[in-house]
Amino acid sequence: MTTSAVELSLPRGPLSTFVLARLHGATVPRPSVVTSDALGDDDLQLALHLCYELHYGGLPGVPDETEWDIELLSFRAELERCVERDLFALVGPPVGADDVRSALPALVADDDGPSLSRWMLENGSIEQMTEFVLHRSAYQLKEADPHSWAIPRLPRAAKAGLVEIQAGEYGVERPEHVMHSELFAATMRELGLDDRPNAYLDELPGTTLATGNLASYFGLHRRWRGALVGHLSVFEMTSVEPMGRYSAALERMGASDAARRFYDVHVMADAVHERVAVDAMAGPLADEEPALAADILFGARAVLAVEGRFAETLLAAWSAGASSVRREVLVI
Ligand SMILES: [Fe+2]
Ligand SMILES: [Fe+2]
Structure with missing residues (x-):
């Protein structure tokens, strides 16, 4: 570094x-x-x-x-x-009190936003993959941190579920594991990028910064703890297949195993986290604080919409043969 x-x-x-x-x-x-x-x-x-x-x-x-x-x-x-x-x-205010254990998977299944990972696997170039990593750097270099704000704010069972997920994100649940933000920094270095926080801030459009800011907004406000749990649940529930596609895309592009490791680790880790998120975090939170069920689902709808717009912005640029960043980046 x-x-x-x-x-x-x-x-x-x-x-x-x-x-x-x-x-x-x-x-x-x-x-x-x-x-x-x-x-x-x-x-x-x-x-x-x-x-x-x-x-x-x-x-x-x-x-x-x-x-x-x-x-x-x-x-x-x-x-x-x-x-x-x-x-x-964009997504409506928090309403309703659906059973979050069934409503969260239904929201994810109904999401019709564009698949950036599928596009990357089928059409992407190494330059576009590098841009994608750059966009993600604003959040991934502090991956998991916004969700940690919720730990002291959740009741007992949901807190334990969140901490189980965060232990994986911070790489402390097994001695051989590495913090996910550090794996992402390694991917940046392997692609010739500067892994210091905010090194590319000037290149990132508002639609990109909105993805990380959404998590911080929910995270820094106790009143949005339910939305933050919904946000994290969607992150975990929409990770395994896309992460596998990004790894396969990098392999096709000739990138190193070290560049792919961040994505490979998520394929394994989030197969567990997606179950913990619903069964041990969001579900118990709705049981313990039923009034938060609507907020959990609001957070889920919000992240799907904001991520969908992020994906649309990148795909529109790439489909037009343009760069998706605010100015051309000089790769170091
Ligand atoms: Fe992670
Ligand atoms: Fe995870």
Whole structure:
């Protein structure tokens, strides 16, 4: 891993300009937040991503105390209100109290979003696979961390189920296992990419940043703990086949075993996690807190929709023979 610090990102508009200025300690007028598409807004999603990063590994050159900068927190809340408004418009607000043990698999089965993994296996080039890895880096380099926010917030049985999944994600359940975020970093290095957090932030469009920001949004708000559990359940339930296709695509492209390992490990691990997610986490949570059933299913619908839009954006670019990133990346 390269050890030098990554430069802070470039602003994309008034929202990220304001956040970047606050991160640098400057006092600037707060802009009004106006967007008709918060989930696809490049400027808003970058601003949100930067705010959220303060709660994870932090940002280079930004003091730890900035995590609780009252002005940034209040601005973040305004951005989040736009996200929530557009999520409700996209998938509807939390309603109903279906049996989550049957409703979650039904939601996944009914999802008619495009399959990025199938496209990659059948049509993708190594350049497109490299772009895909780049898009995923905003989330996968901190894989599992957003879901860990729920651990202290869940009742007993659901907490145990979540911790069982997280033990696998962090590679601590077996001595020979490796943290999944570290496996992803290895994939990046094998593809000639810089594995430092946020090294490619400027290349990632709003629709990509929205995928990671959705997990952080649910994760940082106790009131969305049910949605976070639904989000993680869908992640686990939609992993095995796509991960297998990405590994096969990389094999066809001549990539190394080390580049494929992240995907191969998920094929095995998530065959277990998908059962734990429903039977030992989401199901028990709905049993213990029946009022959260609607939130669990809302989180599931939200992640399917946001991931679907992410996939559509990449496929539209590639089908037109274009790059899917905001500017051409110089592969190191
Ligand atoms: Fe994982
Ligand atoms: Fe998993």
